[in-house]
Amino acid sequence: RRESEIHRRRKAERMVGPQYDLVGNPLGAVRATFERAAAAESGGRDPVAAFRSKDWGASEVFRSFLFEQGGLDKVPLLDASNLGLIKPNTLVRFRGMVQDMLGNEFYAGAFKDGSTWRTNKFTDFSPFAMPHPCDSHLWERHLFHCVPVPGQNSWTLESSPGPDLRQMANCLTPEQREKRKRDGDDDAMDVSENGNGGSSSCSKKPKEDDVQIPSSSAEMPASENVPQMNGNDHHIPGSSFSCLVKIYDMPESQVKLNDVAEFIGVYTFDPELAAPNDNSDDIMFDLIEDVTAQLPPSKVPRLHCLVWRKLSSVDFLAKHPAVEPLPSLLKGIRQSLLSHLTLVLGKDDLAANCLLLHLLSRLRTRVDVVTVGRLSLNFTGFNRESVSIFGKQLNTLIQGLMPYSQAIPLSIEYLNTATLQPRKDNKSGRLVTGVLQLPQGAHLTFDETLLQSGSLASKGVENTVLLKNLMESQMVEYDFEYYKLEMATDVQLLTLSEGKSNILPSDLVVPFRASTVSAVNATSEELESWRWYLATVRSLPQSSEPEIYQTIQDEMVSAMRNDRSLGCTELSRWLTMAQITASSFGEKSLSLEHWQMAKELERLRKERMQ
């Protein structure tokens, strides 16, 4: 094995040359591969014409380094706390949600400087002065405005912490390197990339003109070159920062709005770009506003993407155990999770079982307005007191299990004032986000016990309609001023209310009957195994044998005969519950046993409703 590793390293070195530090000097590798590829292109005075929208080998080098040679862990993770510390033009990683799409940008991809072809790919500003005029090629890149995933829970950051920036002298800005030298071996300096509050900063005490960063409690020194937090951007209230990601060589349709992805590329910050645009000779620039002018490099970092991949819940797990999801293994974890859920829910077995099914649900298919696979849950019988006990425990647990979750206090005031609906601001050309701009797999818990009597203003009414549509068809209407654009979502919705919710028509309504309050503590191993369990089961395929379907169909028909009030919503829910039950045991195919289990759950639930 060692030999193959050495072989691979030598091969990579041959491609780029060992002198190129891919993390500290990625552009060096880009240029080297470009020159090599241009030289290799046989014939013609325009060897680089073929490189339009294609990778000449640069991205391949990085891909191999990151995923085959374990380089991923060496790349720092960009977040609110280390924005100002990372040296420009080094390699970074950013995990976030695509909040806005800013279209295409045309740039001089390749130009001829004398007799050499040079490239501007992966940079904002040409490192070599472009002779004017010169032969050049206009290439395109796509701009995506990304933010940290709303509701991202802190455990997700442990999965891929990135290296300690202290150790990476070549990636620190010159100021930080100086500080490091001065402070010597002071242990108080812990620049952790997790952005957790409580870690202290590089300097021991803040200077007077330091900028207080609202997101973390760490105080960072500010210098003219440090990008300040753009927490004041009214388009993304609540986000501590955002990143302008520029993606190359890819059809734009591969990235969808609200996708969660990891982008790895060149971190750019150019003081030259940061300087305010001089009153240029050409009046044209005063008249046509550029959307990216609102995202100045002094406030919003740019990431020129070399490699990217979509992230799902599985990618946020700390250790990526390449374990087969065998039914025997899953059954055990299921049992332990179920017992824990029962404890959290005051020993209410029925509620715990329903909660498990709910946490395992996801949208399977969508046909017009009919969605299959969702299972929103409404626990009734909660009051302010029980919410403060069980609701709180439940919330803590969900935060520990789901990668992104939010708890929403559904009071009249909230409904009348919250911005749920994302809206396009045509004056600025950007999308103003709303609470309902969520990634696939997000979890929302609504506390409806806060709902007092009162009147709903028109905004409140609009918000309830939005929530109702979200629940019933997993669609959110975005307001584009002259028309509405519907965006599909796939989020899990849990409601805690006193009576059956009027506002949010959940699929499954369960009266909550807690008997005892117990202290609940899960170990981190348990939490990790449950997280893996939930993510894995959700991704299992579901199917069933035709005979089983036939039996189920017959049973449904007789049930309908006995109870005229049954409609396709109930029947669909029964089937969903049965299929999720099967998945929860690790089975890929629905069996009659699982169908019976789901029916039994329904029976107990119906009994309780009476």
Place this chain on the structure above:
Amino acid sequence: AMDVNEEAMAANKRAFLDFLDQDVGKGVYMQAVRDMVQSKRHRLTIGMDDLRNHNLDLARRVIRSPGEFMQPASDAVTEVARNLDPKFLKEGERVLVGFTGPFGFHRVTPRDLMSSFIGTMVCVEGIVTKCSLVRPKVVKSVHYCPATAAFMSREYRDITSFVGLPTGSVYPTRDENGNLLVTEYGMCQYKDHQTLSMQEVPENAAPGQLPRTVDVIVEDDLVDCCKPGDRVSIVGLYKALPGKSKGSVSGVFRTVLIANNVSLLNKEANAPVYTREDLKRMKEISRRNDTFDLLGNSLAPSIYGHIWIKKAVVLLMLGGVEKNLKNGTHLRGDINMMMVGDPSVAKSQLLRAVMNIAPLAISTTGRGSSGVGLTAAVTSDQETGKLLKVVHTLMFGFCTSSNQMPVSRGKKA
């Protein structure tokens, strides 16, 4: 190199002159130029189909490298217009050219505008989402130097100009000898300028994608031709501007569409344009003896009879003349009309006929109409004491209302 350029321009101009004049013998475009001169417009719209029929190669080149043809085309039409009517154009004025008609692959949405379209002519459809203010842009500035009593002028060109390199926009304040200059604003030439943003129509947006936007520049007679919310089809040149940062090239390019023709795709936008022929015929009709009968009979021809009702409707649509008497009495020129009759005598049908003719017409029933757009008063009927809602006509439009319903007390209109 300059000479070659001028030769090419002259050749292109000749090609357009051929097209306008020869015109497959039909003279359609000469007529169009005449109409344009007569209605005092300064833009001629050329159909691509007609151009293709005349010279396929020319049409192709116009779409692929319009920069070489816009100025010659404008020169050609200006020359023709001058020959037709020497007084039509002032010194230095020119006629502009717009294009319409099938563009094939060059008919695109904002999403399709890739770098391969840069420098070509495209027809883009979308929704206007933002309109800037209309600003005057200086085209030529004239300066007077008191010291030497000499005038000098300077021209300014930018990306919207088709000939010459872009100039800066700096005003000269001194001449080459350092003497102070005074700007003669009255002699300067300006051009109206406006920028628009156009977005992809929502029906075309792919799931999970946000509609794309393209910036458009409209000038001269095209300013204020549309407002945010309108669906439009804009024909123009798709050009790239080099980005600038501290005077040097930054490597990033902005793109913009320089419009030469804007058509509104809304249904309401199809206002009729009257040609000289139409006006001539209208005058002929007015000289007849039975004009009034003719008009009455022409209204809602599918309804038989009711000639006096129809004549009354014609008078309603024409309106009267407002009078202000010496004693201060103001007499309105509008007429209101109320048709009463048994059911099924075609009252509503006549109203509908009016709706199809009047440029602005809304129809409403008494019930269910909000106060917006309607002025109404509640009065009591002398005989029965019931309250009735009475509807007045709107300003600049026609309001037809069916089925007056008795209104309860306290109900506001």
